[in-house]
Amino acid sequence: MSDPVADDQPLSAAPPQAAAAAFGIVDSTPPLDPATFDLDDFIAGMRPTRRTVKIHERGDLIGVMDEIVDRIDSTPEDQDVNDLIAAYEQAKQAFLAHTAYWTVEKRSSEWVTDRWATYARANGLTLDKDGDTTDMKARLRLLIDQLVGQVVEVKPAGGAPVPVQVTHERLRRMYDANEGELNKLMYAMTDANQAVAQSARVLTRDFSQRSSTGRSGTASS
Numbered sequence: 001m002s003d004p005v006a007d008d009q010p011l012s013a014a015p016p017q018a019a020a021a022a023f024g025i026v027d028s029t030p031p032l033d034p035a036t037f038d039l040d041d042f043i044a045g046m047r048p049t050r051r052t053v054k055i056h057e058r059g060d061l062i063g064v065m066d067e068i069v070d071r072i073d074s075t076p077e078d079q080d081v082n083d084l085i086a087a088y089e090q091a092k093q094a095f096l097a098h099t100a101y102w103t104v105e106k107r108s109s110e111w112v113t114d115r116w117a118t119y120a121r122a123n124g125l126t127l128d129k130d131g132d133t134t135d136m137k138a139r140l141r142l143l144i145d146q147l148v149g150q151v152v153e154v155k156p157a158g159g160a161p162v163p164v165q166v167t168h169e170r171l172r173r174m175y176d177a178n179e180g181e182l183n184k185l186m187y188a189m190t191d192a193n194q195a196v197a198q199s200a201r202v203l204t205r206d207f208s209q210r211s212s213t214g215r216s217g218t219a220s221s
Contacts, residue, residue: 048192051189
């Protein structure tokens with residue numbers, strides 16, 4: 001059984017290591033000492049991989065901005081386009097403001113298999129001997145139900161997590177409104193379930209040039 005993978009990559013954020021001191025972040029994790037290493041404690045401290053992706057609510061505004069940009073580009077240089085630029089900025093800010101971060105949490109292959117089988121039995125769907133199906137409509141329903149069980153947090157951009165109940169019907173409405181945004185969640189779900197934690201792309205990000213110490217010409221106070 002395999003999950004679909006979308007083109008968009010899940011988004012995660014972490015403070016740049018070079019600027020950790022500025023945030024008051026220190027590594028307080030004691031080094032692993034072979035003499036005192038406790039396997040049970042180590043396993044007890046393990047947590048499932050999580051991936052977070054930004055979901056955009058107002059995809060319709062992309063078309064609005066497309067039209068405004070075309071009108072600006074087609075306006076002669078000697079004509080005023082300030083009103084068009086203002087309209088573009090207004091649409092852009094509205095698009096960026098209507099976003100939320102959705103977080104999915106890793107589940108085991110056994111959990112996924114059981115989830116699919118349970119949903120299939122309850123809804124009259126037929127799975128093959130591998131627990132899968134080639135019926136695309138049935139597969140979409142199964143994947144949406146799986147996603148319901150893996151979304152653990154929804155947080156509006158710039159705000160705190162909100163207590164929401166993610167349901168099959170709500171995710172289906174997201175799919176009908178903007179399939180691409182649901183595909184981003186599907187990708188994040190697949191990545192969380194299948195990727196090795198240490199191989200997560202977010203670990204390879206280098207923010208040294210974004211930190212105060214990495215910018216040339218930064219004045220000291």
